[in-house]
Amino acid sequence: MRGPIRREERRERTLLKLLENTLSYVVYFSAILAILQEFNIDVKGLVAGAGVLGLAVGFGAQSLVKDVISGFFILFEDQFSVGDYVKIGTAEGMVEEIGLRTTKLKNFTGEIFILPNGTISQVVNYSMKNSLAIVM
Numbered sequence: 001m002r003g004p005i006r007r008e009e010r011r012e013r014t015l016l017k018l019l020e021n022t023l024s025y026v027v028y029f030s031a032i033l034a035i036l037q038e039f040n041i042d043v044k045g046l047v048a049g050a051g052v053l054g055l056a057v058g059f060g061a062q063s064l065v066k067d068v069i070s071g072f073f074i075l076f077e078d079q080f081s082v083g084d085y086v087k088i089g090t091a092e093g094m095v096e097e098i099g100l101r102t103t104k105l106k107n108f109t110g111e112i113f114i115l116p117n118g119t120i121s122q123v124v125n126y127s128m129k130n131s132l133a134i135v136m
Contacts, residue, residue, distance in 0.1 A: 010081035010127075014098055017082055018075065021099060064101065066118035071100035074117060084127035088113075088120055 033043050058065060073079075075098065080086050084095045086105065093107035103120065105113040 010083055011078055014081040067101045067116045071117035079123055080125045084125055087124040088115055
């Protein structure tokens with residue numbers, strides 16, 4: 001309770017951002033299909049072809065699949081959330097955004113680090129528990 005942000009709030013903010021991104025992709029895809037239908041283009045064949053093409057691309061894009069699976073487990077296990085101060089490899093800063101494919105960190109100088117989730121192997125999360133500041 002003494003921490004800056006409770007775990008439930010962090011998790012809620014992170015999942016809301018992910019839901020917002022997912023919803024926007026679904027809306028864009030649905031809008032494109034609706035526009036194509038208005039121009040009397042058969043979208044059934046297009047959707048079936050996209051499924052086959054997606055399968056072929058999936059085999060070729062194994063790193064993308066690795067990034068998405070890693071991103072899912074980062075969110076599922078609540079390793080870090082939006083607003084946490086973390087160190088991932090050599091990148092250190094505040095988590096700005098977590099997606100299924102990438103994580104964005106912003107350091108104190110304003111630089112943005114964009115890290116593919118599949119490359120994240122070790123995380124130091126400074127926001128999980130209360131920290132101790134030593135001033136000399």
